[in-house]
Amino acid sequence: MVFIAADKSDNSRPHELYIPIRRGQLLCQKGRSWLPLAANSIPTPDPLHRHYLGALNGEHCYALFFNDEKDFTVPEAYEWVPLRSQLGKISSELFQLAGRALQITKWYRDHQYCGVCGSPTRESESDRACVCSQCESRFYPRISPCVIGLVRRGNECLLARGVRHPEGMYSTLAGFIEPGESAEEAFAREVREEVGVEINNIRYFTSQPWPFPGQLMLAFTADYVSGDLQPDMVEIMDAQWFTADKMPLTPPRLTISGWLIDHFLQQMREKT
Numbered sequence: 001m002v003f004i005a006a007d008k009s010d011n012s013r014p015h016e017l018y019i020p021i022r023r024g025q026l027l028c029q030k031g032r033s034w035l036p037l038a039a040n041s042i043p044t045p046d047p048l049h050r051h052y053l054g055a056l057n058g059e060h061c062y063a064l065f066f067n068d069e070k071d072f073t074v075p076e077a078y079e080w081v082p083l084r085s086q087l088g089k090i091s092s093e094l095f096q097l098a099g100r101a102l103q104i105t106k107w108y109r110d111h112q113y114c115g116v117c118g119s120p121t122r123e124s125e126s127d128r129a130c131v132c133s134q135c136e137s138r139f140y141p142r143i144s145p146c147v148i149g150l151v152r153r154g155n156e157c158l159l160a161r162g163v164r165h166p167e168g169m170y171s172t173l174a175g176f177i178e179p180g181e182s183a184e185e186a187f188a189r190e191v192r193e194e195v196g197v198e199i200n201n202i203r204y205f206t207s208q209p210w211p212f213p214g215q216l217m218l219a220f221t222a223d224y225v226s227g228d229l230q231p232d233m234v235e236i237m238d239a240q241w242f243t244a245d246k247m248p249l250t251p252p253r254l255t256i257s258g259w260l261i262d263h264f265l266q267q268m269r270e271k272t
């Protein structure tokens, strides 16, 4: 973790950075990759709200939330960009910071009114929650845990082409955890449902926040047990076993799928 939640009362570090956000997009200087802005270079009116995010290299970072409806123009040198457009252009720490800002402003936007009684909410003073002014229901930022993993069969790995993947690209299998399921159970179920294969030896690999809009990807590796590959033809259009010397087009290293595939390739190199 590179940026950390720091003590806001620490006045020895006066520098602050701002991340203006409107309609789920980041304010960015045209022709450049995205960066948080210094206080004296914010080309916007006052935001509806600001949210503290933590400190990046000693500088306190704030998300500035602008109402979706309120129209204003930014100077010619700036534009609003989706975070996806910055994939591969900015460092992983900046990606994580921007993702955190987007998730927190989305939570704030989506919980201005209570989902139980419909009354306006207020922001809690003690923690990151919107609290109903009438019934005291509390609404926290929503994080959706997902499982993703690479299944091995000897020297082969299982990769699949999802309906949303570009033609020719194969990736690891993934899916949302359902209520009452462990992460391992969810991964075994996803593999069974999507390609009809049974697995065991499910081992935790790593995790990655994926702010589109609020997933936490929990990655696993596993071993093949039984079954013939049968893509469900709903989520998965094709699935195959690949050896390290005959890999298809795969996702980039900055995605957790890319890490898993890299790890498999490294294991194969070490074997030879």
Ligand SMILES: [Zn+2]
Pocket: 114, 115, 116, 117, 118, 119, 132, 133, 134, 135, 136, 137
């Ligand atoms: Zn309420």
